Amino acid sequence: MKPARIAIYGRFFNTSVNPFVENLFAYLRSKGIEVCIHQEFYEFLKSAGPCPIDLPTFRSYEDFPKDVDFMLSLGGDGTMLSAVSIVRDSNIPIAGINFGRLGFLANIPKTEIRQALEQIFEGKYHIQKRALLTVEADDRTLFHGENFALNDITVFRFDSSSMITIDARLNGELLNSYWSDGLIIATPTGSTAYSLSCGGPIIMPGSGNFVITPISPHNLNVRPLVVSSDMHLELTIESRSEKFILSCDSRSEALPTSTRLLIKRAPFTINLIRLEGDGYFKTLREKLLWGIDVRNY
Known part of the structure; x- marks a missing residue:
């Protein structure tokens, strides 16, 4: 069963990614997904370009809705770390769309937002528990x-x-x-x-x-x-x-x-959403070039 409600968190980013954000909201609207969004990030989005109006908002851990199915972090790894301060011990899973450079934690490419969310809504993912x-x-x-x-x-x-x-x-x-x-x-x-x-x-x-x-x-x-x-x-x-x-x-x-x-x-631990086929060693090889040897190619 697809999630009925998600939370969105982000920070300021370059307006070059606006088309990807618009694509995200269009997809969520087409699927009938209810969205709540971080207040400061929402104000930034509304000033940066077209954005849905009258979305419910949250500011911190205190008013973060604990009934959402997961949080979607828009940005880089630093944004994911900030998202952790909002989720804390609520056990709400976090998925990260990478608008940054490395994308080690926020590992969903911005060009694959729809495909990734389809997998999540279809349950084709696993949870990685991370210690703090x-x-x-x-x-x-x-x-x-x-x-x-x-x-x-x-x-x-x-x-x-x-x-x-x-x-x-x-x-x-x-x-x-x-x-x-x-x-x-x-x-x-x-x-x-x-x-x-x-x-x-x-x-x-x-x-x-x-x-x-x-x-x-x-x-x-x-x-x-x-x-x-x-x-x-x-x-x-x-x-x-x-x-x-x-x-x-x-x-x-x-x-x-x-x-x-x-x-x-x-x-408490943090629950990271990892898609099928998204292995830890694959991430090390692709993001950190771990073990890369020209003799293997």
Whole structure:
């Protein structure tokens, strides 16, 4: 049975993709699909070109309709990460149409919107459950309660003057004191993002692991470390500027070095819609050119 109602989320994008958005709404209208849309994105669409009028809207997790069949994210991978902050623990699946460049999470090409939605409405897809991380501080609320990340939680130095020292304890035991520009704690989803560019390994979704990857460590013996997703990681930071930057996917804020952090697995997962034939290794080969060898062609 095809879904009766979907939610649409997006952010500002280049108007060159307007024809694809118009095609999407025309298709949904022809199928009689009820649509609700993110308020800010709706205002942008109405200013950018032709758009359906009088659609019901939502602004945040608080008024997000929990009776939709799935959320459709229009944009790139960054838009998908923002969509996670709206869906949170509602268990509403997310499908992403790629208007960006890489399209690792938002992996439906904009030229194949109708075909992809037909498959979804016909049930020709599977759900991938993706683990998240949470970060807490002992003296404050972080990110206005949006303290969870699908990709990674990262500690950076505040400025470019000098490196920082990050004392890390894993499940209460001293792990290491990292002299570096920062430290990335990544999920399997985030293992192909910033962590990968800093030398971290690729971790398959569902493997039950996270990876701790230092950023430009001042020690040749320090390497990324794969740990169980059941771990509790405590961090304290030393810096000459007495501040550091904490990022949580696309969100970041400056904190004093007196702030102690606790990082662990989030109590919920995110459900990503994956179409039939859309395998993880196929995505690695096509998006990251993983394992490409001219001798195979």
